[in-house]
Amino acid sequence: MQEGEKMEPASDSNLSVPLRGTERALQLLLFPSLVVQKKMEEAKEIVPPLWREVSEKEWNDWRWQLRHRITTFEQLKEIIELTLEEIEGIKHSKGRLALAVTPYFASLMDPLNPNCPIRRQAIPRIEELHLSKNDMVDPCGEDKDSPVPGLVHRYPDRVLLLVTDQCAVYCRYCTRRRLVGSHERAITEGNFEEVLKYLKSHRKVRDVLLSGGDPLLLENERLEEILSRLRAIPNIELLRIGTRAPVTLPQRITGGLVRMLKKYHPLMISIHFSHPKEITDQVRRACNDLADGGIPLGSQTVLLKGINDKPYIMKKLVQELLKIRVRPYYIYQCDLATGTEHFRTSVATGIQIIEKLRGHTTGYAVPTYVVDAPGGGGKIPVEPVCVVSRGKGKVVLRNYEGKVFEYPEPNIIEFKKMRSNGEEKVVQKKVMA
């Protein structure tokens, strides 16, 4: 091996990850200065006793994580002290939205605090049984805009391609709960051929967003086949992937995956983050590797009551995201998916969060807050009102501190050519306010 050359991991797992629970505790004992650093960490894995015997190699293998997902009440009660609300929610989760949590994501849960944001997102609660009159099975009206199974074509130049219905963890507020988790299967060959045919014959489509489920749950080979066949279509300029794997299964971001993705630039990834507690050393490493692969990273966050609906939490999240080279992209108002009303905040809450971000932190950290119009109207940006009034020749604006300023609109100045003393000149004709 040449000097400076990196040793490749033996498998598709990534072994260069931080120490886990027990080893980390020993490290802190030996190096007390790290205690200060530890206090500043937002999140840490504390491997529950259930998996203490698991080797480092297994823990860092994404396939091991997937194979050992928690899917039952019996497994879950080994890890956390379940509340009655959670027990009832789990009991009735069958046939609604499957319960599945990776050991890694479970290791971030506070076993004693039912309001832990990680726990609230992944463990069913009795509130899911409440059906509101506003609930919708397909809140964004995707099915009616689906010309081919697996494909949603709503906007003129871009499409959404649902490549699998599997996710590492099922978020209890999932807008696609009608589709995800029930069969855990990928798009069929037949459907994919139909999708390709459609895209080739619709030349205005220049952007394909792979979603699901979670596209990064496909094996590299299958994902590459999909990307390469899409890339071969001349009108497809941009490929995008929407994923939550870097957050719920960061082990999935391996050297092999990044090397494969790099071949299909321009390729962008939108990562679904919900709370600063999700940004662990493992997640930092995963995002860093993707960014080093030249992949622009953006975040998507669903506004969730009791989880991230406080401006200080959202501010911490967006600032932490910039530190790991993820550009906060969207905050979504929670959709009207069946059984998710308890997660919904008012739209005013979202506006207030943007109000507390804009001007108060780096512009790059301020995402766009959108409401996906119920029934299929698409994303509608919702902004705090900064234009106080529009008068003749001026606009009255409000800044982030509430101070009011006037901006004079430009005058329209016209010039004309004229000849004087045999010479051609240009002179001002008139000024209009």
Ligand code: SF4
């Ligand atoms: S990762 Fe996305 S698709 Fe999967 S359950 Fe969560 S919200 Fe739904």
